[in-house]
Amino acid sequence: MIDLAALTSLRAVAAHGSVVAAADALGFTPSAVSQQVKRLERQTGVPLLERVGRGVVLSRHGHHLVEAGGRVLADLEELEARLHREAGAVAGRLRMTAFSTAVRGLVAPRLRLLLNEHPDLSVTLHECEPWDTVDLVSSGQADLGVAHRWGDVPLVVPDHLVATTIATDVADVIVHRDHPLAGRDLLTPRDLLEEDWVATPEGTICRQWLHRMYDGTGRLPRIAHQSMEFDSHLALVRARLGIALVPRLGRQPLGPDLVAVPAAEPVPTRDVVALHRRSMTDSPAVAALLAALRD
Structure with missing residues (x-):
């Protein structure tokens, strides 16, 4: 009989490309993951990993x-x-991921209320970026993830995942109160052509959206400055080192010291979406968590 825990470890090796990375994702030691794969090889009677240089790759059988x-x-x-649905049980353990501003503004305020209502349910939370959330939920390492997608910047979601919109968010241009634009009712990208920006790093979804805002301006x-954390953006704007687009x-x-001015042409909006595998659609725990996040 194939050991399901060992099969999960093999899938993690396939998803992350190495035993060490798989162990880190699963919260195990590399030795424990190696032992589970070896157990699986004994159970199946075929080699599942092949050594290449200092690393390993999956064999054809793997x-x-x-x-x-x-x-x-x-x-x-x-x-x-389905068994939990028939029993009407909101119970068990859910592994959840969410991006940082969703943790602060959405998940933290509502998760405590959900757990108070359902004492047999436990939820563990891991903060990560949207593309990591898609990978973790897709590969079975998380059960429900909260991600975002800005305007027409795509967030690619595999077919075996379900995406549910749970909120819509808007970003404002943040300027120092002494900035010449602080008194404006509305700002367009053409108003901001000569401004220095504080932005998230290249390749992030928020950075992609900032670039899309400038489409058509040439x-x-x-x-001027880069930071992953919006709190750092605010600190830099407060120090008069630039302006920022902050949700x-x-x-x-x-x-x-700071002023939020609405932006237009386009309005910087993002959908906040919850992702789960289709195989968990009937789970009362997933349904309860989705309902809590939508309230």
């Missing part, structure tokens, strides 16, 4: 087992969800 085993795990997950935003969700109070 790839076949990961693909077929994924379907088996999905069927078992769906069966478990210019790109002039990036309202989870935004810290601006205080007396």
Whole structure:
């Protein structure tokens, strides 16, 4: 009989490209993951990993087992969800991921209320970026993830995931109160062509959206400073080192030194979406968590 825990470890090796990375994602030691894969090899009687240089890759048998085993795990997950639905049980453990401003502005305020209402349910939360959330939920390492997508900047979601919009967020241009634009009722990209920006790093969804805002101006935003954290953006604007585009969700109070000016043409909006595998659609725990996030 194939060990399902060992199969999960093999799938993690396939998803992350190495035993060490798989161990880190699963919260195990590399030795424990190696032992589980070896146990799986003894159970199946075929080699599942092949050594290449200092690393390992899946063998042909390993790839076949990961693909077929994924379907088996999905069927078992769906069966478990249906059993819980028939029992009406909002119970068990859910692994959740969310991006930072959603943790502050959406998840934290509502998760405590949900757990108070359902004492047999436990939820563990891991903060990460949207593309990591898609990978973690898709590969079975998280059960529900909260991600975002800005305007027409795509967030690619695999077919076996369900995306549910739970909120819509808007970003404002944040300027120092002494900035010449602080008194404006509305700002367009053409008003901001000569401004220095505080932005998230290249390749992030928020940075992509900032670039899209400038479409049609013949210019790109002039990036002066980069930071992943919007709290740092506010600190840099407060120090008069640039302006920033900061979402309202989870935004810290601006205080007396900063002003939020709405943006237009286009309006910078993002959908906040919850992702889960289709095999967990019948889970009362997933349904309860989705309902809590939408309230």
